Amino acid sequence: MREPNIYWSESLEAEGLTEFAPEVIDLPPWDKTTVVGAPIPRIDGHDRVGGTAVYTRDVALPGMLHCAVVRSPHAHAMVKRFDTTAAAAMPGVHAIITCESPDAKIPWNLTNQGAFSQLLDPHCRYEGEEVAAVAAETAQQAADAARAVVVEYDPLPMVVDYEKATAPDAPKVHAVGNQPSPARSSQRGDVQAAFATADAVVERTFRTPCELHMPLEVHGSVAQWDSGKLEVWDSTQGVYAVRDSLALAFKLPLSSVRVTSPYMGGGFGSKLELGKYTVIAAVLARLTGRAVKCVLTREEMLRAVGNRPANTITIKAGARKDGTLVALDGNFLGAMGAYPTGATSSYLLLDLYTCPNVHVVERSVLINAGQARAFRAPGYPQAAWALEQVMDELAGKLAMDPIAFRLKNIPAVSQLRSGQPYTSTGLADCLRTGAEKFDWASARKQAASKGHIRRGVGVAAGMWGSPGSPSATAIVKLYPDGSANVNSGAADIGTGTKTVFAQVVTEELGVPVERIRVEYADTATTQYAPSSGGSQTILVNTPAVRAAAADVKNQLLALAAEELKKDLATLSVKDGSIVIAGESKPVPFSALRSLAQRQQLVGVGRRAPHPVGKVALPFAAHFAEVEVNTRTGAVKVIRYVAAQDSGRVMNALTFENQVLGGVTMGIGFGLMENRVLDRQTGKLASGSWHDYKIPTAMDFPVDFQCVPVDPHDKECNSVGAKGLGEPATIPSAAAIANAVCHALGARIYDAPITPASIVTALASKGGK
Ligand code: MOS
Secondary structure, three states: OOOOOOOOOOOOHHHOOOOOOOOOOOOOOOOOOOOOEOOOOOOOHHHHHHOOOOEHHHOOOOOOEEEEEEEOOOOOEEEEEEEOHHHHOOOOEEEEEEOOOHHHOOEEEEEOOEEEEEOOOOEEOOOOOEEEEEEEOOHHHHHHHHHHOEEEEEEOOOOOOOOHHHOOOOOOOOOOOOOOOOOEEEEEOOHHHHHHOOOEEEEEEEEEOOEEOOOOOOOEEEEEEEOOEEEEEEOOOOHHHHHHHHHHHHOOOHHHEEEEOOEOOOOOOOOOOOOHHHHHHHHHHHHHOOOEEEEOOHHHHHHHOOEEOOEEEEEEEEEOOOOOEEEEEEEEEEEEEOOOOOOOOOHHHHHOOOOOEEEEEEEEEEOOOOOOOOOOOOOHHHHHHHHHHHHHHHHHHOOOOHHHHHHOOOOOEEOOOOOEEEOOOOHHHHHHHHHHHHOHHHHHHOOOOEOOEEEEEEEEEEEOOOOOOOOOEEEEEEOOOOOEEEEEOOOOOOOOHHHHHHHHHHHHHOOOHHHEEEEEOEOOOOOOOOOOOOOOHHHHHHHHHHHHHHHHHHHHHHHHHHHHOOOHHHEEEEOOEEEEOOOOOOEEHHHOHHHHHHOOEEEEEEOOOOOOOOEOOOEEEEEEEEEEEOOOOOEEEEEEEEEEEOEOOOEHHHHHHHHHHHHHHHHHHHHOOOOOEOOOOOOEOOOOOOOOOOOOHHHOOOEEEEEEOOOOOOOOOOOOEOOOOOOOOOOHHHHHHHHHHHHHOOOOOEOOOOHHHHHHHHHHOOOO
16 A cells, blocks of 8 residues: 655645644643653553553454465565465365455555555565465464465566666566666755865765564554444554555545554554555455454564665765865665665755755665565664764864764754754754763773774764654543543554653643543544654644643633632642642642533644744764674674754653664664575575574663753744654664774774674774
């Protein structure tokens, strides 16, 4: 189904439309907060760690069947023949669909060039692609029957090396060729002329690996039909996005599709869109008249539901003696996998540093491997890996400190958005404050090494370019006993969204956090929220939650003024009570007879549009200290400072938690993660946790500091938050790479940095 694009909002202005006309309660930004920002533990923490939280795979409906998917063992093949006779006769089996079933001919991989595939497609373009599915009484019976489905294939020539896939004679993944869209180029200024004026120029080529999403909860759905209406439980980042795509797939009105996401165990971008497993479950549910559950195994997940595309990036950068950046030229190639999708990564080059002359060429190529999807800050860690290493090399050539060089080139405006100023930019502050907390100056000097253990420190900066799509509605209800309910369709993907919503209601309405229930992620009963991705969940939804709480507060104070016969201006709310100025005894909400009489007060809040003529984005600077063992090639990150300008800290615990997770992911990207495809067969060689290494707590630096740099942004939105999840991982791998270079005196251009690449780098340097 068409991928929801939450990273670039279409320009409504171009169509002559305004963003939207919300009925927003005009709230001034908070000055000081008492509950928002506090380190309040997750309101659902006990349920999550205690095992009582219900995730999609825990959903058990009466008569529910289980589904297993038959997948292509070939990287590229055409299905010749099916024989389902034996499988259909096996115990417990209720239905089998194959790519020959009329029900399976649902168009898939929709692009503006048409559908590139269908739900179950006889043309298999990667190992693990879906060709048939079985519904049976138990998961085991379904798996057994799926194995008994006979499929004959005609293997086809395949290509999994994305650089080779660009060759004119490479095997074609699709008839249109491996580059269905032409190269995209953009230019500002005059790059060639500017390079001629540069005192130092660096040109390097970098490669970044294909990373596999690793949410703890695997992908899965439960589907059932009721009088022609479809109901789906899905592990998703966006119930509304999944609803929209399901309605399209089954040609249903939006109101006939209900999607809920109960507790959710992470997505990182791989759960932003409708999955084939969801539609397969729905098709089988319709055929059998039963509820059907389709939950993937980890091994299926690693093949079929997305990845961070591998990139090859060449950057040429020039600067003058005084450290002024004069020209940037970038060439980007990204591996989309078997179907067209976003694999671009040039954004950072165009906007992170002030540079009047920039030229970029970007190409994306198809290969016979699982399709890429959004992966925490799509494109940005890759670009940071390249750009931030080039910046360090350039600083070295100019004999400048890497931080001083970066500080020389900090923009106050978004060069990509026609020079509009930022509502706030803490980039310089992140570099300065972070450097101070890290003790950069002395650490950089004395990173002297002892024997075969060498130490180094490195820095990298980053920004995140998506402002979020602000349409969001929330409802707050206050009950006669003074408890409250907040209702928003946002998914809490594990980041603590529910807790922050409760804090916002407490801040505005005075109802204690523990008396608030959060209803979320259900298209039938909760209000519209955009997908929880693009680091937008908090900055888009909490202004709506705040407005809803303020709406209730206004109604409540009006009631109280009348009932208590007080001047409205003397009343305020605090700790579940009405406070009357000049009187010592607050009146609990539960003591208000007019509230009891009404039974509930309902407030509706909407998010205001983005500020006009300004750009609100988050920034970061990360600092790493590493130890490199030159005998074993092992790299250990021993000390780390992450300075983040994400605007207001909404919850000190969830904030640090996001940054900790982002840095952990950066350690994986920089030092270990790599999808390996066998060159002979195209099969995934790193298809399990045994073969695909991800970082654990053991890899995380003991000495870690999260440094929020809050610019007190009064313009970005009514809560002052700018988004955190993605900026927390953008510069981290690059900071580690720069630290490794500082330790070794040799630079490694390809991620991940492995023991083998350390040894190679040392050998080429003639050292040991
Ligand atoms: Mo993110 S990659 O928007 O989940």
